[in-house]
Amino acid sequence: MTTPAPGFTLGPNSYGKSGVRLVRVDRDTPRHAIRDLTVHTALSGDFDATHYTGDNTGVLPTDTQKNTVYAFARDGIGTVEAFAERLARHFVDTTPSITHARVRIEEHPWTRVGDHSFSSGEGGELRTAEVNYGGGAAAVTAGVRDLLLLNTTDSEFGGFLVDEYTTLPETEDRILATAVTAAWDYATVPADPDKTFHAGRTALLDAFAGTYSLSLQQTLYAVGERILKTVPEAGEVRLSLPNRHHYLQDLGRFGLDNPGVVFQAGDLPYGLIEGTVRREAQ
CATH class of the missing domain: 3.10.270.10 (Urate Oxidase;)
Structure with a gap:
């Protein structure tokens, strides 16, 4: 047959x-x-x-x-x-x-x-x-995977939708940690791919460190936008940001306070924020 x-x-x-x-x-x-x-x-x-x-x-x-x-x-x-x-x-x-x-x-x-x-x-x-x-x-894509990033402050999360199953408290100061996977497509292949890659990676780091975050979604967009501004050859950036949760530990049962210094690093489950930032057609 x-x-x-x-x-x-x-x-x-x-x-x-x-x-x-x-x-x-x-x-x-x-x-x-x-x-x-x-x-x-x-x-x-x-x-x-x-x-x-x-x-x-x-x-x-x-x-x-x-x-x-x-x-x-x-x-x-x-x-x-x-x-x-x-x-x-x-x-x-x-x-x-x-x-x-x-x-x-x-x-x-x-x-x-x-x-x-x-x-x-x-x-x-x-x-x-x-x-x-x-x-x-050829269609060429560059990027990073599992780039571990963490801000110890300058991150809030509040004002979110609440229903009968919501137990998460709002916070005005939290650890924001993630393992970034990012990929950017080149509309035109750069003359020096190594130099362009490192410029994109630096833009990613700068955006993460320099954004006062009200949500991981906001941080995702800021990262994608910064990469596109820095790498003119890139047409879009795809991002995946798992939320590496850090839970403030209650030390009151030991007679101790915890002024935001002792945390438990969470594993599973975790929030997963994904999105694409595109350059508008001219």
Whole structure:
């Protein structure tokens, strides 16, 4: 059977290799450099035959995709956006059955402590990049994931809707903490993606630190607006801000007051604030 049975059809589909762990060491000088990436590929195209009959003639194995990542790294990484685009263009431009490639990359940071020594904490912030390519211009997205931010003051939450199930008290001074995931799409790819990324990240930090927050939604918009003002190449910013709750502890049973200094860091459940800030069409 080369076509689906009557009444059935194949919908959108893709396949690829997820979680390709890549470390590249630059040894050109005694002062080494290290890049630590996780790469994900997803390919789409003319794959009806493999779904309907198991005919794999047009299928580029996911193991081959993994090997391509390592082979391309031999000549260097460059910016994560450029590396993702190199891979995406290769898969589409060299394989007739592939019409679209999506390559996502997360970069794991290392801090230099010597000419060939580095340190890194487990988890924490990742730099992200995604490239979608189907021939012609590539669509490029940059961003961060799990960027932990916290303000110890300058945050309130009150005036909200109250019903019979509301127990949350209003507060005029609270800890505001979150783990930001942000992604901004480039309307035009910047000449220097590294410089532009760091400008966007700095704008994010400045907006979070400099906004007197009456809600996490307000902070989200302020962050997105600041990134767009700072990065003219960006057309929109998508943000996800989980509320990392910090609960003021009642120390009265121990005969102690608590003037806003002792908190319990909450885990689950948590509030999740998400939104998109767009540049208006001119």
